[in-house]
Amino acid sequence: MTSSGHRPSNENAADSTRLREVKVEEAIGLRLAHDLTQIVPGQFKGCLFPKGHIVTREDIPKLKDIGKEHLYVIELAETDLHEDDAALRMAAALCGDNVTYGEPREGKVGIRSEIVGLTSIAAEVVHEINRLGDIALATVLNHRVVRPGEGLAATRAIPLIVPESKVRDAEKIVEYYRGKHGVAPIGVRPLRSMKAGMLTTGTEVYTGRIEDKFGPAVRAKLEALGSEVAEHRFAPDDRHTIVNDIYYLREQGYDMILVTGGMSVDPDDRTPGAIAAAGADIVSYGTPMLPGSMLLFGYLRGVPIFGLPGCVMYDPYTSFDVLLPRILAGDTLAKEDIVALGYGGLHR
Numbered sequence: 001m002t003s004s005g006h007r008p009s010n011e012n013a014a015d016s017t018r019l020r021e022v023k024v025e026e027a028i029g030l031r032l033a034h035d036l037t038q039i040v041p042g043q044f045k046g047c048l049f050p051k052g053h054i055v056t057r058e059d060i061p062k063l064k065d066i067g068k069e070h071l072y073v074i075e076l077a078e079t080d081l082h083e084d085d086a087a088l089r090m091a092a093a094l095c096g097d098n099v100t101y102g103e104p105r106e107g108k109v110g111i112r113s114e115i116v117g118l119t120s121i122a123a124e125v126v127h128e129i130n131r132l133g134d135i136a137l138a139t140v141l142n143h144r145v146v147r148p149g150e151g152l153a154a155t156r157a158i159p160l161i162v163p164e165s166k167v168r169d170a171e172k173i174v175e176y177y178r179g180k181h182g183v184a185p186i187g188v189r190p191l192r193s194m195k196a197g198m199l200t201t202g203t204e205v206y207t208g209r210i211e212d213k214f215g216p217a218v219r220a221k222l223e224a225l226g227s228e229v230a231e232h233r234f235a236p237d238d239r240h241t242i243v244n245d246i247y248y249l250r251e252q253g254y255d256m257i258l259v260t261g262g263m264s265v266d267p268d269d270r271t272p273g274a275i276a277a278a279g280a281d282i283v284s285y286g287t288p289m290l291p292g293s294m295l296l297f298g299y300l301r302g303v304p305i306f307g308l309p310g311c312v313m314y315d316p317y318t319s320f321d322v323l324l325p326r327i328l329a330g331d332t333l334a335k336e337d338i339v340a341l342g343y344g345g346l347h348r
């Protein structure tokens with residue numbers, strides 16, 4: 001037996017991981033230490049067997065075809081993990097509600113959403129795990145909408161062999177987070193189906209001078225997330241009328257009130273004043289995100305109320321598209337949630 005370990009070792013016991021050279025006939029059931037490449041000129045060049053592959057009896061003629069009489073196999077020390085097992089253990093530890101993980105491939109395991117929902121990802125856990133070295137965790141940002149099958153994270157082992165202690169350290173970080181917060185660091189929160197009452201302001205629309213474009217745009221945005229505009233009313237740029245229509249929508253008991261247009265600086269822009277006059281607690285008028293900076297968000301007797309600026313009917317991704325799913329996921333938004341949008345909030 002030739003020992004050509006990637007670490008010094010002259011003992012027989014598996015107290016450190018070694019590469020061992022074996023005859024192909026004797027390699028059945030053992031793991032390949034690296035990818036094996038086949039080249040057939042004019043036809044194929046690629047990986048015939050990936051590293052980590054467990055050799056079977058059927059593989060032997062194929063191995064001989066590519067000139068292999070001997071192979072390197074891994075003898076894992078008890079203190080080490082193969083890259084696939086390391087990535088799998090990390091994924092298993094990290095996954096919470098409504099996510100699933102796939103088979104390991106080249107030391108990587110993908111974590112996917114099972115539902116339409118909002119990502120729930122603990123940034124501090126991601127940072128702590130990535131500080132450990134030898135293992136890596138990459139995720140999308142927190143509070144993003146994901147759809148079934150869409151990836152939101154991937155774990156990866158960096159070397160082929162990873163000290164088991166690294167994975168255990170990652171598991172401890174996750175365990176601590178679960179204990180403190182009662183949820184896993186990576187999950188997806190479902191969206192509730194809500195009924196919105198919508199009021200479109202603008203004399204030019206109310207009088208029929210121009211066709212309404214807000215209705216179809218906002219309806220599509222809600223429907224894409226499993227909610228609906230249950231009623232759509234129209235008002236001219238008159239503050240008193242807008243206030244009364246807001247009262248009306250509130251009385252209907254809708255889960256959310258959306259008031260569109262008239263959100264900026266023109267003398268005919270009455271919407272922010274009307275929302276305030278209707279008695280809403282304004283969380284924020286003005287949002288540090290572009291597009292959607294003129295958005296207003298507040299609560300009218302506990303019911304979320306949005307003032308939606310013109311860009312919402314025009315741009316596919318605005319501050320409304322960021323905040324709406326938060327409401328559907330059941331979050332109560334505070335000023336700090338709006339403030340946090342600015343960093344990374346330029347989308348033009």
Ligand SMILES: Nc1nc2c(c(=O)[nH]1)N[C@H]1C(S)=C(S)[C@@H](COP(=O)(O)OP(=O)(O)OC[C@H]3O[C@@H](n4cnc5c(N)ncnc54)[C@H](O)[C@@H]3O)O[C@H]1N2
Pocket residue numbers: 200201202204205210211212213214215260261262263264265266269292293294308309310311312
């Ligand atoms: N000097 C400034 N100008 C603008 C500012 C600003 O801060 N200072 N903000 C800009 C931003 S951001 C936006 S967004 C727009 C629009 O804001 P508004 O919500 O006030 O929009 P309106 O003035 O009501 O209308 C703008 C435009 O869109 C048409 N419109 C409105 N509603 C409908 C509808 N339901 N269907 C079809 N078209 C509609 C309206 O006729 C106007 O043409 O303001 C920037 N300007």
Ligand code: MOO
Pocket residue numbers: 289290291292293294295309310311312
């Ligand atoms: O708010 Mo405008 O609402 O940024 O494009």
